[in-house]
Amino acid sequence: MTAELKVGVAGLGTVGSALLRILIDRADDLAAATGRPLRVTAVSARNRSRDRGVDLSQVTWHDDPLALARDPDVDVVVELIGGAEGAARDTVTAALEGGKSVVTANKALLAAHGVELARLAEQSGAALNFEAAVAGGIPVVKALREALPGNALHGIFGILNGTCNYILTRMEEDKLGFAECLKEAQVLGYAEADPTFDIGGFDTAHKLAILTSLAFGTQVDADAVYVEGIASITPLDLQMADELGYRIKLLGVARRTPEGIEQRVHPTMVLKSSALAQVMGVTNAVAITGSAVGELTFVGPGAGGNATASSVVSDLADIARGTAVAPFGRHTERLATAERAPMQTHQGGYYIRMTALDRPGAAASIATRMAEEEISLESIIQRHPRARKGGEDVLAKDSSVPVVLITHATSEAAVRRALDKVIADGHIEGVPQLIRIETE
Amino acid sequence: MTAELKVGVAGLGTVGSALLRILIDRADDLAAATGRPLRVTAVSARNRSRDRGVDLSQVTWHDDPLALARDPDVDVVVELIGGAEGAARDTVTAALEGGKSVVTANKALLAAHGVELARLAEQSGAALNFEAAVAGGIPVVKALREALPGNALHGIFGILNGTCNYILTRMEEDKLGFAECLKEAQVLGYAEADPTFDIGGFDTAHKLAILTSLAFGTQVDADAVYVEGIASITPLDLQMADELGYRIKLLGVARRTPEGIEQRVHPTMVLKSSALAQVMGVTNAVAITGSAVGELTFVGPGAGGNATASSVVSDLADIARGTAVAPFGRHTERLATAERAPMQTHQGGYYIRMTALDRPGAAASIATRMAEEEISLESIIQRHPRARKGGEDVLAKDSSVPVVLITHATSEAAVRRALDKVIADGHIEGVPQLIRIETE
Numbered sequence: 047m048t049a050e051l052k053v054g055v056a057g058l059g060t061v062g063s064a065l066l067r068i069l070i071d072r073a074d075d076l077a078a079a080t081g082r083p084l085r086v087t088a089v090s091a092r093n094r095s096r097d098r099g100v101d102l103s104q105v106t107w108h109d110d111p112l113a114l115a116r117d118p119d120v121d122v123v124v125e126l127i128g129g130a131e132g133a134a135r136d137t138v139t140a141a142l143e144g145g146k147s148v149v150t151a152n153k154a155l156l157a158a159h160g161v162e163l164a165r166l167a168e169q170s171g172a173a174l175n176f177e178a179a180v181a182g183g184i185p186v187v188k189a190l191r192e193a194l195p196g197n198a199l200h201g202i203f204g205i206l207n208g209t210c211n212y213i214l215t216r217m218e219e220d221k222l223g224f225a226e227c228l229k230e231a232q233v234l235g236y237a238e239a240d241p242t243f244d245i246g247g248f249d250t251a252h253k254l255a256i257l258t259s260l261a262f263g264t265q266v267d268a269d270a271v272y273v274e275g276i277a278s279i280t281p282l283d284l285q286m287a288d289e290l291g292y293r294i295k296l297l298g299v300a301r302r303t304p305e306g307i308e309q310r311v312h313p314t315m316v317l318k319s320s321a322l323a324q325v326m327g328v329t330n331a332v333a334i335t336g337s338a339v340g341e342l343t344f345v346g347p348g349a350g351g352n353a354t355a356s357s358v359v360s361d362l363a364d365i366a367r368g369t370a371v372a373p374f375g376r377h378t379e380r381l382a383t384a385e386r387a388p389m390q391t392h393q394g395g396y397y398i399r400m401t402a403l404d405r406p407g408a409a410a411s412i413a414t415r416m417a418e419e420e421i422s423l424e425s426i427i428q429r430h431p432r433a434r435k436g437g438e439d440v441l442a443k444d445s446s447v448p449v450v451l452i453t454h455a456t457s458e459a460a461v462r463r464a465l466d467k468v469i470a471d472g473h474i475e476g477v478p479q480l481i482r483i484e485t486e
Numbered sequence: 487m488t489a490e491l492k493v494g495v496a497g498l499g500t501v502g503s504a505l506l507r508i509l510i511d512r513a514d515d516l517a518a519a520t521g522r523p524l525r526v527t528a529v530s531a532r533n534r535s536r537d538r539g540v541d542l543s544q545v546t547w548h549d550d551p552l553a554l555a556r557d558p559d560v561d562v563v564v565e566l567i568g569g570a571e572g573a574a575r576d577t578v579t580a581a582l583e584g585g586k587s588v589v590t591a592n593k594a595l596l597a598a599h600g601v602e603l604a605r606l607a608e609q610s611g612a613a614l615n616f617e618a619a620v621a622g623g624i625p626v627v628k629a630l631r632e633a634l635p636g637n638a639l640h641g642i643f644g645i646l647n648g649t650c651n652y653i654l655t656r657m658e659e660d661k662l663g664f665a666e667c668l669k670e671a672q673v674l675g676y677a678e679a680d681p682t683f684d685i686g687g688f689d690t691a692h693k694l695a696i697l698t699s700l701a702f703g704t705q706v707d708a709d710a711v712y713v714e715g716i717a718s719i720t721p722l723d724l725q726m727a728d729e730l731g732y733r734i735k736l737l738g739v740a741r742r743t744p745e746g747i748e749q750r751v752h753p754t755m756v757l758k759s760s761a762l763a764q765v766m767g768v769t770n771a772v773a774i775t776g777s778a779v780g781e782l783t784f785v786g787p788g789a790g791g792n793a794t795a796s797s798v799v800s801d802l803a804d805i806a807r808g809t810a811v812a813p814f815g816r817h818t819e820r821l822a823t824a825e826r827a828p829m830q831t832h833q834g835g836y837y838i839r840m841t842a843l844d845r846p847g848a849a850a851s852i853a854t855r856m857a858e859e860e861i862s863l864e865s866i867i868q869r870h871p872r873a874r875k876g877g878e879d880v881l882a883k884d885s886s887v888p889v890v891l892i893t894h895a896t897s898e899a900a901v902r903r904a905l906d907k908v909i910a911d912g913h914i915e916g917v918p919q920l921i922r923i924e925t926e
Contacts, residue, residue, distance in 0.1 A: 068636045068778055078703065078816040079635040177633070183779040185633035192809075193617070193625035195519040196508045196799030263518065321785055324764050338508055338796035339623040342786040345761055347779060356778035359636030369632075369809045376518040 050083040051366045052119055056111035056137050057126030058091035061151060061178070063098040064351035065124065065358050070100055076359070080366035090114040115140040122147040122173075122365050124358060130154040142166035142174065149361040151178035151354055157252035157268035160259065161381065164373035174373040175361035180253040181206055181330045183353030184346040185360060190260035190334070191375045197336030199261045201301040203484065206253040208328030208348040209237045209244040210276050210296040214313075215326045218284045218293065224277060236328055246275035247296060247311040254298030258309050259374045261300060261334070264384035266374070267309070271298075272389040274312035283399060283479060286450050287315055290397075290425070293323040294481065306385030308392060315397050315483040321345070335486070390459040395424070395483035398451040398465070401475040402428070405445070408473035412449065415467040419460040425452040446475050452483070490523040491806045492559055496551035496577050497566030498531035501591060501618070503538040504791035505564065505798050510540055516799070520806035530554040555580040562587040562613075562805050564798060570594040582606035582614065589801040591618035591794055597692035597708035600699065601821060604813035614813040615801030620693040621646055621770040623793030624786040625800060630700035630774070631815045637776030639701045641741040643924065646693040648768030648788040649677045649684040650716050650736040654753075655766045658724045658733065664717060676768055686715035687736060687751040694738030698749050699814045701774070702742060704824035706814070707749070711738075712829040714752035723839060723919060726890050727755055730837075730865070733763040734921065746825030748832060755837050755923040761785070775926065830899040835864070835923035838891040838905070841915040842868070845885070848913035852889065855907040859900040865892040886915050892923070 053069065055062050069076070069086055077083045088106040090113070108114040115123050115137045123141035125148060127134040134155050141148050143166060150156070156163070156179055167174040177187045181204065190199075205211050209231055216227040228245065231237035243249050255268035276296050287294050292315035301308045316323045321343040325331040330348030335341050347353035364371075374381055402408040409428070416423060427450040453461065465478050493509065495502050509516070509526055517523045528546040530553070548554040555563050555577045563581035565588060567574040574595050581588050583606060590596070596603070596619055607614040617627045621644065630639075645651050649671055656667040668685065671677035683689050695708035716736050727734050732755035741748045756763045761783040765771040770788030775781050787793035804811075814821055842848040849868070856863060867890040893901065905918050 064778070072636060072638070075638075075703070076635055078820045081812075081817070184782060185629050188628065188633050189625050192804065193628050193800045194796065195516055195803045196512060196796040198512070198515070263515070321764060324761060336796070338504070338792040338799075340787050340790075340793055342624060342784070344782070344784055346782040350780075352778040353780055356634065356636040356776070359778075360633045363635045364632065367809075367811060369807075369811075371807060371809075377521070380518045 048082040050085050051362070052087040052121040053084055053124060053362060054088040054114045054117060054120035054122070055086060055124045055126065056090040056114050057128070058089055058098055059126065060351035061354045061358065062091070062126045063100070064355035066098060066100045068355050068359055076363065080363045082366050084362055084366055087119045088114050088117050111137040112140050115146065116144060120146065122149060122362065124362070125150040125152055128152055128154070130158040135159060138163060139166065142170060142172055145170040145172055147173035147365045149175045149358055149365070151176065151358060153179040153249070153252040153256060157255045157266060160256065160266040160374065161378055165378045167373055168378060173365050173370065175364060176256070177361050178354045178357035180256050181332055181344070182346070182348040182350065183356045184330060184332065184344045185357065186257070186332045186344050187260065188360065189344065190257065191371055194334070194336055194339065197338045200335040200337070201299065201486070202254070202257050202261050202332065202334055203322060204254065204257065204298040204332040205295050205322060205325050205330050206250045206298050206332070206348065207244050207296060208330060209241065210250070211325065211330070212236050212328045213245070214276060214279065214294055214296065217279065217281060218288070221281050223281060224279060245277055247273040250296060250298045250311045254300055254309055254311060257298070257332070258300040258307065259381065262302060262307055262384065263376055263380070263382060264307060265381045267384050267386070270309050270384065270386045272310040272312070276313050278479060279313050282448065283481065286397070286399065286427070290452060291318055292316060292483070293318055295322055295325070297322070297484065299484065303387045303391070305387035305391045308387040310389060310392065313481050315481055317485055390457070390462070392458040393455055395455055395485065396453045396461050397481040397483060398453070398461070399479040400449050400468070401446045402449045403445060403473055403475060404447045411471040411473045412451070412468055415464045415471070416451070418467070419464040421456045421460055421464055422454045423451055424454050426450070488522040490525050491802070492527040492561045493524055493564060493802060494528040494554045494557060494560035494562070495526060495564045495566065496530045496554050497568070498529055498538055499566065500791035501794045501798065502531070502566045503540070504795035506538060506540045508795050508799055516803065520803045522806050524802055524806055527559045528554050528557050551577040552580055555586065556584060560586065562589060562802065564802070565590040565592055568592055568594070570598040575599060578603060579606065582610060582612055585610040585612055587613035587805045589615045589798055589805070591616065591798060593619040593689070593692040593696060597695045597706060600696065600706040600814065601818055605818045607813055608818060613805050613810065615804060616696070617801050618794045618797035620696050621772055622786070622788040622790065623796045624770060624772065624784045625797065626697070626772045626784050627700065628800065629784065630697065631811055634774070634776055634779065637778045640775040640777070641739065641926070642694070642697050642701050642772065642774055643762060644694065644697065644738045644772040645735050645762060645765050645770050646690045646738050646772070646788065647684050647736060648770060649681065650690070651765065652676050652768045653685070654716060654719065654734055654736065657719065657721060658728070661721050663721060664719060685717055687713040690736060690738045690751045694740055694749055694751060697738070697772070698740040698747065699821065701740060702747055702824065703816055703820070703822060704747060705821045707824050707826070710749050710824065710826045712750040712752070716753050718919060719753050720919070722888065723921065726837070726839065726867070730892060731758055732756060732923070733758055735762055735765070737762070737924065739924065743827045743831070745827035745831045748827040750829060750832065753921050755921055757925055830897070830902070832898040833895055835895055835925065836893045836901050837921040837923060838893070838901070839919040840889050840908070841886045842889045843885060843913055843915060844887045851911040851913045852891070852908055855904045855911070856891070858907070859904040861896045861900055861904055862894045863891055864894050866890070
């Protein structure tokens with residue numbers, strides 16, 4: 047048996063504590079699986095007194111994670127501090143510069159500085175592993191990085207944020223409003239006090255940027271991700287989706303298109319029969335389409351201390367075994383600069399919900415403006431409010447009526463132009479709701 | 487860039503031909519992903535003249551795969567011959583004995599001789615990779631072997647045979663009989679002329695035995711798998727399942743129980759809301775439950791030349807990178823001898839369908855015999871044939887009536903004893919249909 051692998055853990059919150067417990071409880075099995083013992087030799091956290099359920103008396107405690115990164119008694123640094131800058135970035139940088147391998151769960155850091163850090167790792171021959179940064183316990187980073195080299199990948203479709211999926215699931219199943227479900231998610235600990243990062247789609251965007259790089263062999267390009275959150279989704283949208291055979295999910299989508307690589311995060315109508323539509327609550331899922339394999343779907347826990355720690359342990363085990371894979375699947379010199387497909391060129395079906403004023407001309411305006419942009423309609427649904435239940439958002443005025451259009455494939459630009467004209471015609475109230483449809 | 491990896495391919499059927507095409511078409515990407523070129527230097531197949539869509543003029547042709555295994559111009563042997571004995575076994579053995587790494591898609595070989603071959607690989611430091619042997623293009627071998635060392639695994643639940651899942655899907659969706667759907671599957675090329683190996687559950691059993699070893703760190707023990715096929719499933723069973731909120735799938739299940747490791751293959755009622763219930767047609771799926779990660783589900787193509795070749799390429803890429811993982815996840819000396827849990831100790835819910843003679847005493851016999859074995863019933867459904875449609879199998883006699891019981895968790899032994907007594911009481915016709923229920 048080879049020498050032990052000395053692990054330093056920076057950040058002892060929920061994931062860090064779970065990690066320490068697993069490394070102790072499963073020490074024998076880990077040694078059997080990797081051929082060498084894994085031992086925690088150093089930790090760093092702000093609060094020394096908190097009980098983490100493990101004996102840390104034999105472990106060096108560093109108040110400064112940078113000192114942990116430079117501790118000669120540490121072979122590999124696990125960074126669980128979080129944040130794209132500051133202590134997390136400094137710690138990871140110092141570790142890699144010192145030739146130590148790094149395991150991190152930090153999607154913000156990787157989305158912002160992934161390629162730069164990968165370059166540092168390459169220079170010293172260290173590993174930079176980040177299975178836990180995307181989709182919690184699902185081994186999708188490993189799958190993309192190692193298991194699909196026989197495929198030209200076409201697309202990635204991910205439910206990558208448990209908070210959003212929980213809220214959408216609750217809204218759908220119990221016909222509740224967004225604000226109510228968000229509050230409930232906060233009470234249950236599924237959403238932060240400031241939930242913007244999750245519900246605004248930004249967390250999903252960071253994760254998507256990482257998956258996109260792995261899938262397409264391109265540099266991480268988080269700035270290129272088009273982002274919409276879920277705050278505008280109403281119970282009426284969910285009801286209409288249901289009637290039309292869809293569910294609404296916040297998806298991160300990356301696709302290779304003739305215009306370049308499309309990266310987008312937005313509420314999406316997915317067919318009820320699709321694998322992603324079955325994913326409820328805080329669960330995450332990633333569907334991958336490739337030239338040889340067709341479609342693969344991975345479903346599992348997107349968060350939680352133990353599930354995330356499971357991925358951190360997987361990364362540590364690979365380092366213990368000496369597995370050498372480039373952080374983003376290929377040498378940074380071979381990561382292409384992605385051609386960005388602008389959102390305006392996106393092609394797909396659209397769900398458009400408008401509140402039309404109940405007077406002559408509204409339907410003609412909508413139909414004409416769509417026709418002018420050569421948008422063909424699969425369905426038009428107009429119902430008088432009296433005929434419906436729920437949907438408190440459109441019952442404000444008796445003189446307005448919801449109109450829902452489902453378009454055949456068209457471009458984002460055409461839809462935007464048509465809606466601008468419909469708004470200018472003055473027959474609708476407020477801003478139209480636009481939800482993209484994925485049928486793949 | 488390191489020296490090229492020289493690949494020899496034994497067996498050029500659908501998978502072998504797809505593999506050759508991928509290795510040519512994606513040569514640049516494979517070199518980028520692994521750091522070295524992969525080149526096919528030798529092949530072996532019976533038919534030299536068949537057009538495989540690739541230029542083989544620069545490749546050494548061996549009529550005997552053993553000669554390929556011994557060719558000094560081959561670093562790694564891909565075995566796509568098939569079968570547990572004969573040429574496949576000899577080729578793999580010779581390659582490993584000669585210190586060459588092996589990639590194989592051969593589940594029968596691994597189920598029969600996996601540990602012995604792993605030992606040979608260990609002796610020479612060669613790799614023995616077999617992603618394609620289980621669940622086609624789904625990277626579940628890699629996930630179990632490398633990605634979950636932080637987990638004590640509890641169970642594996644797999645839809646591992648596309649033929650069976652296709653037949654069950656067709657029976658359910660179109661209310662067709664088993665024989666008709668089998669014939670259709672044969673016409674479409676989803677089932678062999680002699681379909682016993684698939685529909686009898688034996689193919690699933692081989693795959694399950696491999697997954698069990700990977701999941702529990704035990705020696706492959708294919709003889710311990712309890713096997714039932716799908717030939718006895720009737721449209722009435724599917725209809726009853728539907729009414730009760732289930733679908734019927736042929737599952738391979740491995741579980742750690744207090745009595746040992748349970749390995750079983752049989753038609754299974756799964757909740758319609760479960761991930762496995764959504765898996766239709768020839769698609770495969772594997773659900774894994776673990777102590778840290780909770781539940782993971784992988785869904786994808788279980789067969790097909792390209793999807794299977796995708797897994798073979800993944801294995802080759804790992805060898806090109808120098809990744810060293812024990813074939814069954816740990817050194818063979820550390821693979822435990824599994825304690826076998828006999829099927830009689832299996833605990834779970836049961837669906838029991840009987841054809842009761844329509845006369846006094848039948849219901850009393852059934853209810854009494856169940857009570858004697860302390861089997862508590864969740865539902866009893868008895869309907870006069872006139873009230874139903876379909877189900878031609880139970881309309882034979884006007885004087886008989888189908889009775890369906892759903893039990894709460896009980897033991898296989900108790901159910902078997904109760905049914906033996908019910909049969910002895912003489913109130914039912916034929917053999918009761920027994921389908922196990924999984925609600926996890």
